[in-house]
Amino acid sequence: MAMGKYSRVDGRKSSKWCSTVTIVVFVGFCLVGVWMLMSSSSGVAAPNSDVSAQEPKEVKQKVVEKFSKPYEDISGDLPEDTGKEEHPESSQDGSTSNVEDSQNLLENVEGKNESEEDSKREAETDEDAKSEDNKSNSGDRESNSEGGESNSGDGDSNSSGEDKRMSETETSTNEQQESEDSPSESTSNPDGGESKTDVDSSVEEDQSKDQASNEGFPAGAQSEILKETTADSGAWSTQAAESQSEKESQKSPLSKDQNGYKWKLCNVTAGPDYIPCLDNVQVIKKLPSTNHYEHRERHCPDEAPTCLVPLPEGYKQPVRWPRSREQIWYSNVPHTKLADVKGHQNWVKVSGDHLTFPGGGTQFKHGALHYIDFIQKSLSKIAWGNRTRVILDVGCGVASFGGYLFDRDVLAMSLAPKDEHEAQVQFALERGIPAISAVMGTKRLPFPSKVFDVVHCARCRVPWHIEGGKLLLELNRVLRPGGYFVWSATPVYQKLPEDVGIWKAMSELTKSMCWELLVVNNDKLNQVGVAIYRKPMSNQCYEKREQNEPPLCKEDDDPDAVWNVQLQACMHKVPVGASDRGKQLPKPWPLRLGKPPYWLTSSQVGVYGKAAPEDFTADYEHWQRVVSTSYLNGLGIDWSSVRNVMDMRAVYGGFAAALRDLKVWVMNVVTIDSPDTLPLIYERGLFGIYHDWCESFSTYPRSYDLVHADHVFSNLKKRCKLEAVIAEVDRILRPEGKLIVQDSVETIAEVEKMAKSLQWKIRLTYSNDSEGLLCVQKTLWRPTEAEAIFSAIA
Incomplete structure (x- = not known):
């Protein structure tokens, strides 16, 4: 036949008969060629088409395979380090993908073996299809696998190829279905995954069977598929993952777009100063009375908001402590009314683009430090920073008293009502001074009994003497036996008729409460006076009273x-048992910080299951290690920029104790559904508050530089919406502020996803078995779309 072909090329002469034979042979040869092409198309081209069509499916199957065993060795499925580069858009270390993987562990176990079967079968088919073109590349499979590994992170470079394969997939659905339905022949290891040795041996065995009819097929074809799979896998999802995402979307109150959660700005009357539980305008309007400051108490909306509070125009990073005690940016708290009303008393003044705080107050125009020393001289037993460590400052104004008590190593819990004086608590927090928005109204303060060493009131405008002394009796509840009430107000030193009447009423009330008036002294510089009372340390006085007024509270109260x-107009008895809390004064500061209090006995079981004193000590040592080895050095936080810190679940206050040497x-927050350890926190010279994180905290937006959440969110998910809790964290956290989360890997993954949707920076993620650590940083980002919160619109 070759001679017949070349006879025409050579131009040789032939007879008519030869020409006819030549034509017939040529036509026959053409028919044979057409038949061979058709046979080749069905026998070779189809498998190639099938492989290309199944490549996107292989991508999906491999993702399922990876997700189904996040912490196991997957070298039999992918090159050793492939998982590290599959998702370049994920967080800064590999632990984040592991966190996400754990959520899909159970869902994808069944699909794993089927996926591995398809991978092996497609690898074999690909070897057959590419033998003639890749004969020179038939090196061992392992070296090619390493080549695949080196390219596994380069997903972008193959994007055009991905699009081409996707179009090929659309034309090859039937071939995919046939491949999916084929029976599995792979050998699985005890963990459900196919081992590398089994894969290689089975491929080589099948290769040898087909070698007679498919000579020259490259041994490295399987690794080529793996290389493409790992390069593309970041762009694909699985049906299980898509279904799970849709289920989560249906559960969430927020609409979601392709980038995650879709957040909106809060459209409320309070604007950038919105406090959900204190700005519930619709409830406040319907209050039957405001005579007892009911309109300043907490009235939380039925559903916690999931919107984000806007930033004030021109917001800047806060001035750092200690300079912030004297000045803050006006743009951060753009209110001048208080400067107009109280400027002459050296509360606050406007100075260019700053608000300045000369350190004065209504009772200490010439500075808080002079006033603090005046109190110490009036009663030396107060002993600031030694016997007296934790105080309550009622009606704090801009909290200069508490701000300068830091110089005496004293913590002041300052409180004042929202808006009674414009933004006074917000000024305090912006200055770096502890304060909360609260009022002495109709409910008990959110503090335990018998915890404050001193309660202070300087012109706090609280009518202590009315209604049977109900409000003063609340102070008696929170003041520890032997503690002091420091009262600096006009009835102490002025002789106007109203002042004289109030002084007389207070004298009768305090005497009936068995408070001892220790000293009345006048400050000549500030032209004010102070009266200091002491609460009794026994019940003897109560038992000797002629009249039971105010009455003692019931035994079961x-x-x-x-x-x-x-609130109730009654007094609780002083503890009498030797091991009762309040029977003795705590140890002097700072000895009280690291030692279990006397009333914590070995017969009690601690929060973590050990004997209470041992539990306390173990917790203290634990947080010392964590803070010194990880938090201070391992998170990349500039702690000189951190002043106001929130611990959302304090337990024993170990985290706060470990930060003692920092400025x-x-x-410390003890949640209402956790063991009541708040009295112990106060006993060791720290302070805190009760709270329910399903509601908003009684503070202004942008109050804290750092929020610490140790196993908070996983517990809260059982009671309330995690999106609302994260929105509340966003509200109280300053831009550039940090959130540190320790929790289960599943919860860490959820929080990280929401943080990314908020445009927060992911500073660190780490996981170990079922536990994870996350550190994120809030940014200045705010959404553009707004959501009206009708409960907060006047």
């Missing part, structure tokens, strides 16, 4: 039950 509990203060 728990003085530590405070969450939404109404920070920590608001």
Whole structure:
């Protein structure tokens, strides 16, 4: 046949018969060629088409395979380090993908073996299809696998190829279905994954069977598929993952776009100063009375908001402590009314683009430090920073008193009502001074009984003497036996008729409460006076009273039950048992910080299951290690920029205790559904508050530089919406502020996803078995779309 072909090319002469034979042979040869092409198309081209069509499916199957065993060795499925580069858009270390993987562990176990079967079968087919073109590349499979590994992170370079394969996939659905339905022949290891040795041996065995009819097929074809799979896998999802995402979307109150959660700005009357539980305008309008400051108490909306509070125009990074005690940016708290009203008393003044705080107050125009020393001289036993460590400052104004008490190593819990004087608590927090928005109204304060060493009131405008002394009796509840009440007000030193009447009423009331008036002294510089009372340390005086007024509380009345509990005009007895809390004064500061209090006995079981004193000590040592080895050095936080710190779940206050040597203060929160350890926190010379994180905290937006959440969110998910809690964290956290989360890997993954949707910076993620650590940083980003919160619109 070759001669017949070349006879025409050579131009040789032939007879008519030869020409006819030549034509017939040529036509026959053409028919044979057409038949061979058709046979080749069905026998070779189809497998190639099938492989290309199945490549996108292989990508999906491999993702399922990876997700199904996040912490196991997957070298039999992918090159050793492939998982590290599959998702370049993920967080800064490999632990984040592991966190996400754990959520899909159970869902994808069944699909794993089927996926591995398809991978092996497609690898074999690909070897057959590419033998003639790749014969020179038939090196061992392992070296090619390493080549695949080196390219596994380069997903972008193959994007055009991905699009081409996707179009090929659309034309090859039937071939995919046939491949999916084929029976599995792979050998699985005990963990459900196919081992590398089994894969290689089975491929080589099948290769040898087909070698007679498919000579020259490259041994490295399987690694080529793996290389493409790992390069493309970041762009693909699985049906299980898509279904799970849709289920989560249906559960969430927020609409979601392709980038995650879709957040909106809060459209409210309070604007950038919105506090959901204190700005519920619709409830406040319907209050039957405001005579007892009911309109300043907490009235939380039925559903916690999931919107984000806007920033004030021109917001800047806060001035750092200690300079912030004297000046803050006006643009951060753009209110001047208080400067107009109280400027002459050296509360606050406007100075260019700053608000300045000369350190004065209504009772200490010439500075808080002079006033603090005046109190010490009036009663030396107060002993600031030694016997007296934690105080309550009622009606704090801009909290200069508490701000300068830091110089005496004293913590002041300052409180004042929202808006009574414009933004006074917000000024305090912006200055780096602890404060909360609260009022002495109709409910107990959110503090345990018998915890404050001193309660201070300087012109706090609280009518202590009315209604049977109900408000003063609340101070008696929170003041520890032997503690002091420091009262600096006009009835102490002025002789106007109204002042004289109030002084007389207070004298009768305090005497009936068995408070001892220790000293009345006048400050000539500030032209004010102070009266200092002491609460009794025994019940003898109560038992000797001629009249039971104010009455003693009932025996079953728990003085530590405070969450939404109404005030009562009664007194609780002083503890009498030798091991009862309040029977003795705590040890002097700072000895009280690291030692278990006397009333914590070995017969009690601690929060973590050990004997209470041992539990306390173990917790203290634990946080010392964590803070010194990880938090201070391992998170990349500039701690000189951190002043106001919130611990959302404080337990024993170990985290706050570990930060003692830093220039920070920590608001320790004990949640209402956790063991009541707040009295112990106060006993060791720290302070805190009860709270329910399903509601907003009583503070202004942008109050804290750092929020610490140790196993908070996983517990909260059982009671309330995590999106609302994260929105609340966003509200109280300053831009550039940090959130540190320790929790289960599943919860860490959820929080990280929401943080990314908020445009927060992911500073660190780490996981170990089922536990994870996350550190994120809030940014200045705010959404553009707004959501009206009708409960907060006047």
